[in-house]
Amino acid sequence: MRTPRLEIEYCTQCRWLLRAGWTAQELLTTFTTELGEVALIPGTGGVFDVRIDGETVWSRKEQEGFPDLAVLKQLVRDRVAPERSLGHTDRKHS
Structure with a gap:
């Protein structure tokens, strides 16, 4: 197994596969x-x-x-690359 391993557990009854896939794609694109x-x-x-x-x-x-x-990107960054800047994503969100 390669680390760190990020898991997205999603509800099949709620049909959240597309949301999970999109989230995974965004995280893989950011944290290549x-x-x-x-x-x-x-x-x-x-x-x-x-x-x-x-x-x-x-x-x-x-x-x-x-x-x-x-x-979510900030939370992931804080665990896998705390020194990394996320650019505009690091702005405060209300």
């Missing part, structure tokens, strides 16, 4: 050399969780919604 692999994991029960090496970065149930992509 920092991520070892990205896995899409089918789940049920309204799950949409993002984990890095087993640690939850975002949980739709805990945060009561889907992540704003800019916020």
